[in-house]
Each structure stands twice: as structure tokens, then as C-alpha cells.
Amino acid sequence: MYSLYYSPGAASLVVHWLLIELGVPHELRLVDTQAKQQKSPEYLALNPNGVVPTLVADGQPLYEAAALVLHLADRHAASGLAPAVDDPQRGEYLQWVLNLANTLQSPLRLWWYPQDLDAAPPEAVLDGARKRIEATWERLDAHLAARGPYLLGERPSAADFYLTMLMRWTRNMPRPGHDWPHLAALAQRMKQRPSFKALYEREGLTEWA
Structure with a gap:
């Protein structure tokens, strides 16, 4: 339990x-x-x-x-939902989960809590975080276009669940993650799951x- x-x-x-x-x-x-x-x-x-x-x-x-x-x-x-240790996609799977934590979740926290950086003006923190987030969306969408429909290709993994949550967090940002077409398609597929x-x-x- x-x-x-x-x-x-x-x-x-x-x-x-x-x-x-x-x-x-x-x-x-x-x-x-x-x-x-x-x-x-x-x-x-x-x-x-x-x-x-x-x-x-x-x-x-x-x-x-x-x-x-x-x-x-x-x-x-x-x-x-996770490639086995000896699966050729194991390294890529680990890469994506940690990439999402570092390149999306980290700047998203700064977007919501710019005061975490005491020394910087909040407007500058927001602008920097937004640029980092949107650049990451651009890279992810290009990856899905070339190798999707999921991060690992044809099969969903736990990384796609994580990515979908982070897209949800940006729903009220100036340009949310689902504004990119291949990310939007992934989100739609994930949201159709009964879970x-x-x-x-x-x-x-x-x-x-």
C-alpha cells in the first residue's frame, strides 16, 4: 500500500x-x-x-x-511504462525524465515563484523563464514530429505522463505547451486514457x- x-x-x-x-x-x-x-x-x-x-x-x-x-x-x-534495464531505449527514457525535470519543471517553478530569485527583478525572471520554457517546447515538438507520436516513439512511457502534467501547468501562460501541434496531439491522446x-x-x- x-x-x-x-x-x-x-x-x-x-x-x-x-x-x-x-x-x-x-x-x-x-x-x-x-x-x-x-x-x-x-x-x-x-x-x-x-x-x-x-x-x-x-x-x-x-x-x-x-x-x-x-x-x-x-x-x-x-x-x-518503463523500458527494462537492458532495453536499448532505457537510456533515452532516463534522459527524457531528467530533461523534463531540469528544462521544464525548473523554469516553470520560477515562472510561478519568481521571488525564489531574490536578487533579480520579477519581470526579468518571468521573461527568462518563459523563453526557456518556450524553447524547450520547440525542441520537444520537433522531436515528436520526427520520432513520435510519444517521446520513445510508438509506445507511451511514464515520461509522457510527466510531460503531460507539465503541459497542463502552462495552460494559462502566454503560449502554452499545447500550442505546438505535436505536443497538442500527445496531450490529447494522454487525456483520453481512463486513468x-x-x-x-x-x-x-x-x-x-
């Missing part, structure tokens, strides 16, 4: 989605981020970074969304359905 500490629509979304997709037993523990529950001593004992998600597996708290994506897909290998509908129902989400 897994326990997922989550907040609707936050970085925990991809972990929750994978738990549903994998069909593994789990329980949800809502973290009220508006009330700063993620900064409470009790939560910091689980995740010293004070953010969601945290996944308790076999009594051990684990965190970092990208790491949890990799962990769940590997632990439930029968799902086919996505279940995810939205459980988290009470409506935007970008």
Missing part, C-alpha cells in the same frame, strides 16, 4: 496519475498548501524540502516527482480536461 501526500494539480499529480494507471493500492493524504501544511514539523519530517509530493512506500517516505515517476514505473514493470478521467474526478479538477 502506498500513501501519497498530494495537493490537487501540483507536482503530485503525475504520481497520483501513475498510481491510478498502474492499478496499485494507495491512499491519498491531502496537504493544504494554502494553510502551509507542507511547512509543518510533521510534514518536514517526511519531506525536508517542504513541498509535495511525498510518497510513502513500504514505510519509507520518498520525494522528488521525477524520482517517483521512475520508481513507480520500474517497480511495476509489467505495465510497460486521466479518474485522476480529474479524484482531485476535483476541471481546467484543461
